[in-house]
Amino acid sequence: MANVNPPRGMRDILPGDKSRRERVLAVIRDRYRAHGFDEIEAPVLEEYSRLHAGIGGDNEKLAYNVLRRGLDADKIRAAADDPAALSDLGLRYDLTVPLARFYASNRGQLPGVFRAIQIGPVWRAERPQKGRYRQFVQCDIDIIGDDSARAEAELLVASLDALDALGLDGGSIRINDRRVLDWMLDSFGFAASERPGVLITIDKLDKIGPDGVVAELAERGPRHPRWRPSARSCAARRPSSTVPTARVRSARRSRRARRRRSSRTWSRSARRCARHALRQAQGPRRARGRVRHPARLRSLPRAGMGYYTGTIFEVAHPSVDYSLGGGGRYDGMIGRFLGQDASAALSAGVPAVGFSLGFERLVDLVALGEDAGADAVVLVHDADVPLAELAAHKTALLGALGPGARVRLERRAKNMKALLERAASDGYTAFATLSAGTAPGDLETKPLS
Numbered sequence: 001m002a003n004v005n006p007p008r009g010m011r012d013i014l015p016g017d018k019s020r021r022e023r024v025l026a027v028i029r030d031r032y033r034a035h036g037f038d039e040i041e042a043p044v045l046e047e048y049s050r051l052h053a054g055i056g057g058d059n060e061k062l063a064y065n066v067l068r069r070g071l072d073a074d075k076i077r078a079a080a081d082d083p084a085a086l087s088d089l090g091l092r093y094d095l096t097v098p099l100a101r102f103y104a105s106n107r108g109q110l111p112g113v114f115r116a117i118q119i120g121p122v123w124r125a126e127r128p129q130k131g132r133y134r135q136f137v138q139c140d141i142d143i144i145g146d147d148s149a150r151a152e153a154e155l156l157v158a159s160l161d162a163l164d165a166l167g168l169d170g171g172s173i174r175i176n177d178r179r180v181l182d183w184m185l186d187s188f189g190f191a192a193s194e195r196p197g198v199l200i201t202i203d204k205l206d207k208i209g210p211d212g213v214v215a216e217l218a219e220r221g222p223r224h225p226r227w228r229p230s231a232r233s234c235a236a237r238r239p240s241s242t243v244p245t246a247r248v249r250s251a252r253r254s255r256r257a258r259r260r261r262s263s264r265t266w267s268r269s270a271r272r273c274a275r276h277a278l279r280q281a282q283g284p285r286r287a288r289g290r291v292r293h294p295a296r297l298r299s300l301p302r303a304g305m306g307y308y309t310g311t312i313f314e315v316a317h318p319s320v321d322y323s324l325g326g327g328g329r330y331d332g333m334i335g336r337f338l339g340q341d342a343s344a345a346l347s348a349g350v351p352a353v354g355f356s357l358g359f360e361r362l363v364d365l366v367a368l369g370e371d372a373g374a375d376a377v378v379l380v381h382d383a384d385v386p387l388a389e390l391a392a393h394k395t396a397l398l399g400a401l402g403p404g405a406r407v408r409l410e411r412r413a414k415n416m417k418a419l420l421e422r423a424a425s426d427g428y429t430a431f432a433t434l435s436a437g438t439a440p441g442d443l444e445t446k447p448l449s
Helices: 015-034 059-060 073-078 096-109 148-167 178-187 195-202 206-220 231-236 245-253 254-257 261-282 335-336 342-350 358-363 386-401 417-427
Strands: 045-047 066-067 089-091 114-123 135-144 172-177 312-316 324-330 352-358 376-381 404-412 430-434 446-447
Touching: 015 114, 015 135, 015 148, 015 358, 045 096, 089 231, 096 114, 096 335, 096 352, 114 358, 114 386, 135 148, 135 358, 148 324, 148 352, 172 178, 172 231, 195 206, 231 386, 245 358, 312 352, 324 342, 352 358, 376 386, 386 404
Parallel strands: 376 404, 376 430
Antiparallel strands: 045 089, 066 089, 114 135, 135 352, 172 312, 312 324, 324 352, 430 446
């Protein structure tokens, strides 16, 4: 028998689930728009060179590439060791790289400070497992053109508002800064070229535990003489750090740390600004404890994204032990798309910061009721009702119910209970029965529940 399952790591979504997902997305869109963000749409395909420009971290390795058109077998064999010669396009692995390209292409038609919403699917060649798919939806908001801590505050307030509107009260956001992490790793003797890999290792703390992190770091060889990681020292600080606290204090006293004090000050400024905005928006009691900073070098480098240059965030909720989203500042990316080199793009490029909610993880936690704003009626008819009568009754019922209503025709079945249960699972709230010759005004609707 032929295999009719969807590709591994992807899913079919049934009508009832699709309706529920759309209700959750509608709430997120509504709250984002309420905070002054405007929705845009970019193609799902981007040029191969853009997706593999060295700014996407490990996600570039997970990109799905599209084979160039017109390649015959000889050309494919000749280019077998060169992916860029085989592919010219790829599916987007996130929404941030396409947004940077979108802004670089359309900046003349956009305001100086641009607040964008992007909601759509992305694709990564992940290893499928529970809660991790190869096609999944991201819900992003970004602010481009504002280099102040106010931009971070806006993102955090809007994101927490969306979580609250979904009924997930109690969510909080942890803040860190990639620049602080960089100087800490520098103080331990890790070269700049090694730091992306070290951050990826630290980012695995929740997955492989302190012992696993220590083992991976130990494979990189000894560094600073004071750097003596051990499973015992890491376990004692679990899950906060794999760096000895005494060494951190020593690093802070060092000349190198003093030269980087401005980045720590900026991170504190972003945190204070976000907390002040939350107090004003939600009141002191509700805002308390919703923006936090890890006490030590907690597993918050967001290492998978190679484009972060400053503040980074992660959403936590007490009901789960994994992140529900995150984001950060990526000031250098748009400048590189405008043709600036990496240093110029970072120092004088277009500032940008974004936040993404992990929709697939989020939707499983949300318990929204049925959409009470629109009626959905199943019109159960006898087999002998003429087509003209069916059309007339359906049109009259739609007109009587008003905007947003739904009417579905179903032929009467022997097992009416199963028919109505399926309709209820698809989001319908009422039903009516129709026989041949019934006058339009004589239909009686009854609730399904």
